[in-house]
Amino acid sequence: MTDRELISEVTIRGYAVISTPATADDPFMAHRRVAQSLGLPDAYTPLLYMDSEVRAAVGQVGPYNEIPRDIKSVQPWSEMPAQTFHVDGLLEPLGGIKTTLLHCLTQAHSGGETELFFSCDAFRDLSATDENAAQSLLHPAALTRFATISESAPTRLRATGPAFGWVEGTLATRFSDGPTEIWNTSENPNLHRALEYLRGPALDTHRVQVRLEPGDMLIFRNDRVSHRGCAYQNGARPRQLTRSMYSSAPRHSPPPR
Numbered sequence: 001m002t003d004r005e006l007i008s009e010v011t012i013r014g015y016a017v018i019s020t021p022a023t024a025d026d027p028f029m030a031h032r033r034v035a036q037s038l039g040l041p042d043a044y045t046p047l048l049y050m051d052s053e054v055r056a057a058v059g060q061v062g063p064y065n066e067i068p069r070d071i072k073s074v075q076p077w078s079e080m081p082a083q084t085f086h087v088d089g090l091l092e093p094l095g096g097i098k099t100t101l102l103h104c105l106t107q108a109h110s111g112g113e114t115e116l117f118f119s120c121d122a123f124r125d126l127s128a129t130d131e132n133a134a135q136s137l138l139h140p141a142a143l144t145r146f147a148t149i150s151e152s153a154p155t156r157l158r159a160t161g162p163a164f165g166w167v168e169g170t171l172a173t174r175f176s177d178g179p180t181e182i183w184n185t186s187e188n189p190n191l192h193r194a195l196e197y198l199r200g201p202a203l204d205t206h207r208v209q210v211r212l213e214p215g216d217m218l219i220f221r222n223d224r225v226s227h228r229g230c231a232y233q234n235g236a237r238p239r240q241l242t243r244s245m246y247s248s249a250p251r252h253s254p255p256p257r
């Protein structure tokens, strides 16, 4: 696949999977290489990682992350629970992180798929059948996300905003639905119906699972697609991924003059 084809695939479909080897002494070299071929700027450090308390509590606060953060503490054959659907960038405004790269170094013994939920497509479907429910997701206080990294974090490190909206003319999502989210339904009663749809029928038609092999890299539009890691069991060597995030979407570089 050429760079041009890859950029088109990510732009049209919202994601792509490529195979690209990791460099042994620098696991993030592949990220830099792919980011460059996608016309992406330097990797982006999320707002959460810029907070001094978070920086003190968490080992990895740069734009490049190893998942899990501390692989030495992972026991062989241990089991990991599933994540809930989210977009990367807990404190970012809508569309703040447009692209995420996930590179698989070591696969899980079983499970460990990444599940993508095409939440913007689901929003469009909802708009066609229940306009008021769709509108409720655009409310400026529809969704609050908060960090649980320390005791004081949930009150201090939180971000409220619409769950969907238009950024630079493009529909964007921050649909996230788990233990770090509050849906503000009190002033917004139609939100119940929207959530019923997004948690139920929308998932039947708008999700896909991807199981990365070692060397596979998943590229997805974090501003258009929600995602979660599925439950897995580690093998003798723990499952390991690397991640980087970008504030821009992939784009074709202008032709040389």
Ligand SMILES: [Fe+2]
Pocket (backbone or CB within 6 Å): 086, 087, 088, 227
């Ligand atoms: Fe994520």
